[in-house]
Amino acid sequence: MLILDGLAKTYRGAPRPALDAVDLAVGPGSFLALLGPNGAGKSTLINILSGRCRQDRGDVRVAGQPLAASNPALRALIGIVPQEIRFDYVFTVEEILRMERGFYGLRADEAHLAYLLERLSLAPKRREKVRSLSGGMQRRLMIARALVHRPRLLLLDEPTAGVDLNLRHDLYGFLRELNGDGLTILLTTHHLEEAEELCGRIVVLDEGRIVADRDREAFLAMAGDHLTLDMRTQGQARIRGLFEGKGVVTEAGAGLRVVFPRAGREPVLAALAEASPLVESFQILRPRLEDVFLELTRKEPGLA
Incomplete structure (x- = not known):
């Protein structure tokens, strides 16, 4: 679907x-995360794909064809939700969406319009001016406009920048639904x-170059074959000795953290059972994407 x-x-x-x-190939139906620290080049890449700036060298192909401003039919294959919320605020929600279809020379599609308004909880706001919408509703409208x-x-x-937790999880479900229907x-x-x-x-950019490109499970495996036990306890000192020698033991807030090899989990679980009268809560975590990200970039995970 997309080749750089x-x-x-x-x-x-x-x-x-x-x-x-940068070389990158994204197949149809993929759901790809492009990550990187500040200044990694992500925004530049998005701006090139959206036509807001031009590359100095290299080619971009969408659906097998060179991407060019002179090919509006090809541009119509792409929907873009930028970071910045940008609207002409004098129009209503419905007017914004109808005009967006018009920009691509498309007739009204009432069924699709109704679907987007309903699925993004914009139907009750369809005749309201954009300026009257909350930031979260404006973010929903940005997504609807990109899909119309x-x-x-x-x-x-x-x-999901600046949106509350409920909206974030609503959007997660909607994005999974779209991807399940074949949207890249x-x-x-x-x-x-x-x-x-x-x-x-997961693809990671750093200083303008791709430093990792793997499927999610292979990416997480780069952190190593270990697990992390986090415990909230009533007495770290009293139970710490139970875990010594079974992994790397450190204090973590009001508890202990034990990082241990997956193959060595049985002694850790036995120690946890023995310590259970003093353990208020615990969780066992597999390696996180953040662990690999920090290892690759050696920077804090503030993304641009």
Whole structure:
């Protein structure tokens, strides 16, 4: 569905390229997370795909054809949800969506319009001016506008930035539904748990280059074959000795953390059973996407 071949971009006066010979192939129906620290090149890549800037070198192909501003039919295959909320606020929700279809030369599709309004909880607001909507509702409208022309590739640039937890989980369900229906989705996010929960493939950019590109399970396996036991306890000192020698034991808030090899879990579980009278709560965690991300980039996971 999307192929980047040697994509390169250097901004005037910049000390290094924003993108440095990026190669990427995204198949139809994929749900891909594009991650990276600040300045990694993610926003530049999204801006090139959306036509907001041009690459210096390299090619972009969508559905097998070169992406060009002179090919509006090909541009219509892409839906874009940028970070910034941008509307002409004098129009109503429904007017915004109808005009967006018109920009692509498409007639009204009442069934699809009704579906988007209902699925994104915008139906009660359809005749309200955009300026009267809350930030969360405006974010929903951004997504509806990106989908109103039925694209085959959806670019989501921090789609849940600044939204509450309920809206975030509503959008998760909707995105899974869209992807299940065959829509190809490319997501950038600073919520690493969001990428881990939604995406089947993880790509990490750092300093304009791809430093990792694997499916989710293979990506998580890069953190090593270990597990983490987090416990909230009434007396760390009294039970710490039970876990010594079975893993790396550290204090964590009002409890203990034990990092141990998966193959060595039986002694840890036996120690946990012995310590249970003093354990208020516990959880056993597999390696997280954040662990691998930090190892690859050696930076805090603030994403641009």
